Amino acid sequence: MTNKDKDRYEKLIGVYVKQRRNKLGLTQAEFGEKVDLSEKAVGRIERAERSPLGYTLYKIHKNTGISIDQLFQDIQKSSDSEED
Template sequence: MVKKEKRPFAVLLGKLLRRRRLEMGLTQAEMAWITKMSEEGYGMIERGERIPNTLTLSRIHNNTEISIDQIFKEIDRIEKENTPEEE
């Protein structure tokens, strides 16, 4: 199997979703069930190996109270924090 290179957006999204899932006290299996995905598929999202489609993002939003807008704002904030400033 060829390992795909992780994309920065996918990695940041995965970290954000994992943090929220843990805050809610849910396992990956529970979150997968909530989002109507396989546990493996949801795990791939958290590891940054897959970007969820809009239906899955909608299910995540509906069950975690993270809006799509919040997701993009948080990812933008994290990227800015991790981008070295030019001298």
């Protein structure tokens, strides 16, 4: 994986988390409280400054219902469309 691929992956995760958080009607602070992250950490994920690790992704799924499977499917679709 190149740095460009890593940057794109992190950006797509951030966009997805932000969209899902907004759809749930949660602020960054409220979302962070649900998934045991600080508001700053949520912001860093959404701005692609930090990539959530496996356990964080699990907590996001378990505490908000955000589907990790759907997250990766959406990332794959987005990556595929960028390559066209």
